[in-house]
Amino acid sequence: MTSTIDLNMVNAYIPGQADVGAETAATISRRDRLLGPAYRLMYERPLHIVKGEGAWLIDSEGRRFLDIYNNVTSLGHCHPRVVEAICRQVATLATNTRYLHDTILELAERLLATVPETELAHLMLTCTGSEANDLAYRMAKVRTGETGIIVTETAYHGFTDAVSQFSPSLGVSVDLGAHVRLVPAPSAYHADGADLADRFTRDVEAAIADLKRHGIKPAMLIVDTVFTSDGVLPGPSGFLAGAVAAIHKAGGLFVADEVQPGFGRTGEHMWGFQRHRLTPDIVTMGKPMGNGQPIAGLLVTNDAVARFGRDSRYFNTFAGNTVSCAAAVAVLDTIEQEKLIAHAATIGDQLRDGIAALADRHEAIGDVRGVGMFVGVELVSNRETREPDRATTSRVVNILRDKGILLSACAKGHNVLKIRPPLVLSSEQVDMVVQGIDEALAEAMSAGAD
């Protein structure tokens, strides 16, 4: 069994920290032996899941957990429409993009119709968000002839060799590229009243200047448009415009990483960047795109892809396969027919308001923020100094797990509860979540005071 203590990963299982029971211990040991030392589990006492339905995950003992952390199965686990689409297509044809096929074209038309006001003109498909960001970087390099990259200080964009070099949230043991610059996350809570837009623009300009001082010009600024791993920081509508203008002025592209906020999660639009009234050169997407089926992709302007397309053909055996495309079309159908964007707004407000109201009796709640079905709850040991309270955050996450509610944490200080329920979460389920957080905070503080 690995004895690694992972100081970098939020909410990682740490062997020996809690009694997990004999059966779970045996499974973990078997897993360590079979999958090796690079894999991690979540929670002090990892879950052995056997079934999913709607917002629920069910473990091997039949216990039900409300899954408000999973923005992959964003329509709920095993959504019948997606299951049906996959089963129909997998029994008919599973093949690649070197043949003509209608479903990929339907998917492209549908996705491009979500951005009619922009110059985004083409869909390209990958299997993972990491591949999408990796391909975005390849295209940005070809388009600009440059290599520099600007990201936020706790950004996560993926795990390929290139992308891990601009994913600082992987921790200090994973080297950043010499061509990568970090800018502070745009946190209103920690801005001391400064104008967030001005500050972020200046930070990006300074990063561009620093790259240039080292003989490197920028290929791209890439941001998750709700800054998930930085602590869920949607920020005011429009505040990104200055930074985007700055990167464009310096000759670089702006890449909107919509892997987390995309597909209606913000409750306002299909994509997070649409809050900012700007056109990215490239939009990357992933997680909820197939409600669990591996599919991800990019929307690109003609300008961003033209030279890459001419010189460097793109083929990915599994990407754009007929089955994954059928799943993605079913996801779009469901978002539309179940009116999930509007639902995400309403239920998201209820969730945020409910948690915000807990601040009256829980001093640890420093900030409650978010947009739509994406909520961040920043826990602090002192509301004046806004000191991150990592220990309480970890306790709250694990107490909630024991109460049957699954979420996790994020941010540089590991002190922000990260809540991203399936878009189908009901009002009653919101009440369960709010009550659970209320009780967990009370228990965590009393445990912390021991």
Next chain:
Amino acid sequence: MTSTIDLNMVNAYIPGQADVGAETAATISRRDRLLGPAYRLMYERPLHIVKGEGAWLIDSEGRRFLDIYNNVTSLGHCHPRVVEAICRQVATLATNTRYLHDTILELAERLLATVPETELAHLMLTCTGSEANDLAYRMAKVRTGETGIIVTETAYHGFTDAVSQFSPSLGVSVDLGAHVRLVPAPSAYHADGADLADRFTRDVEAAIADLKRHGIKPAMLIVDTVFTSDGVLPGPSGFLAGAVAAIHKAGGLFVADEVQPGFGRTGEHMWGFQRHRLTPDIVTMGKPMGNGQPIAGLLVTNDAVARFGRDSRYFNTFAGNTVSCAAAVAVLDTIEQEKLIAHAATIGDQLRDGIAALADRHEAIGDVRGVGMFVGVELVSNRETREPDRATTSRVVNILRDKGILLSACAKGHNVLKIRPPLVLSSEQVDMVVQGIDEALAEAMSAGAD
């Protein structure tokens, strides 16, 4: 519509070269508009496929094509066992590796049982072969502290930013890394009687020396163990041992890229490297692993992964998901229960012998080679000089397509027919293929003589 003429990609559709008919032209035009300029189609007249069954693909007009090019759906299109496994699992649970789940452990046990004689100890999962090779390189860098890479001159290992830099078959417009060295493909046909093992070993040693002369030490030698894109060059059993010893002596890892030869295609073993009685430090796999479902992965020694595992946790949202793992287990079941490795040997021999017999009446056939269900047919304009005949090869591929048989070409000279049928190909289907190639060669030569 793109007007690119792709000189780098073998068997690419080139707009305007042939009359494709109004309906296909309209679909291609719609596709170019929606997917942009980086996508390519195959054949002079691209196929619009709507259904697959067994070894057959069926187009939108109901025409049936014998698919002997598809080593993804290696059990045949829409194999009922895999369809059933996917449909059962997708309706039950589709989730990730941060929870405990039994199927991924079963998959790991089954795959590790295929290499009992080696030190390969752990399975890691990705979604694509490119991701597997990208992760192999990340681990090789961490393990060795070095960056150098040696590959063959027309190798293809994938499309990520890092992997495209060591995939010379992508063409001259995609830059190789400064840390990458190419060695000649180990072709017995072009060896002029030289010892293939000695020559390949010396070439790898020279590449190591050249890297060192430039201040770079090798992290890895990576080869497709049947050298697919180099022209299908399985070579004599054991000939790789010297090159592997050389890279180990220089401190680098040996990575066996089994994306093409893996899962029994060689008709001898589960993996291509097993022909050579050696243990890779890392084995990468992909294409046929889920019979079309996106899943790929790596087998790694404890030594190769230990430090990476400690410092750089690995998580990939979709990789190792329960549905893809269920598909992969069904693939292993099917290979075993339908005795497909033995079948690949028998039918592969029949296929190779049948094509080899055609050499008596077709001067263009310079060499017929392969192992199991992987056959390369090298076409030359002169048997003495062994001059590659790219034009005839292209004609043969497209004539066969018109006859209802799908294959493609490969190698530096674009002059090797690449034949990799589903492992379930029948003896009667082999007869169809041999007869088709016979007729196509006759037509191609008569057209070429016009």
